[in-house]
Amino acid sequence: MARTPAPPSPRGIHLSDGGCGESVPAPHGKGPGTSRTHRRATSPPALVRLLWFRLGRETGRVPSAVPVAGSGRVDCTFCRLIREDAARWVAHGPVACAFSPLDPLAPGHTLVVPTRHYADVFDTPPDVLAATTALVQRVAGAMRAALDASGVNILSASGPGSEQSVPHLHLHVVPRWADDGISTWPTGRSEHHVAGDPGARLAELLAGGQHHGG
Template sequence: MDCVFCRLIGEDTAHWVAREAEACAFAPLDPLAPGHTLVVPTSHYAGVFDTPPDVLARSMTLVQRVATAMRTTLGATGVNILSASGPGSEQSVPHLHFHVVPRWADDGISTWPTGVSSHRPTADPLTHLADALR
């Protein structure tokens, strides 16, 4: 199997925000906003349809923790959570993943999910998130 997320997890080469036994969070290659984070199960599941309920629950718990950290440490006033599963969904990587994107009222994203935030933090948002999730 040639899964980019499995490779990142196995080779420990991602910009980590959090690592847990069943789920992890890391920076995407092309973030939509400062602090944009991907949450994925550590084991390979193609999508929501084949992920065991307990793994899905643990992944969503990490999604919630990341979202909460975005609000408390980055001052985000909201988040967008996006996941696509299956060939008809335009899923970019066939490994279940959730995009957790911090949002601010004045971030300039008018065409979700294709816009890019104009919000500019003063410090590295991923470091702040990682510190908050420890």
């Protein structure tokens, strides 16, 4: 059954519903990547529209992550780019790296990821997460210094229900200017309800020493 796209907000950027993905660079020598975007039919658009990357194989869309037989590891789109040195690098380190997406939302839009595979914020060790966010800060500073950006948006999704597309932790750093004509702020509110005071429940859990996904 065909989906009817929700009306977009003026010049806004929309996040696709679950399963649609990141805009990432095509491997060198493979030709340009292609993209596919799906929009939610009923719920309001959220943070940012992200584009699905295809590797250009005749068999069609490649899964964003697949187990590697006998290796005990998962091979995802970002892992392949890092392993094959096929990205358009902004920074490349042993713990975290940054590269340009194929279809940037703004000039200088950069993806920052852990160099090793970690699925999401729940899976990532605190020291790796700290190094990754430190690189986010460095990239943001470079955007202000080199591109005269007045600010940045830092966008990420982790886990089921978040509309994460590539199961490798990644943060979008999007440079912003006062007159750039885009909006990444949600235009609606969640329809999910939680019993009691959500903030108090979180505070109680954290005070008990549980963290990093419980």
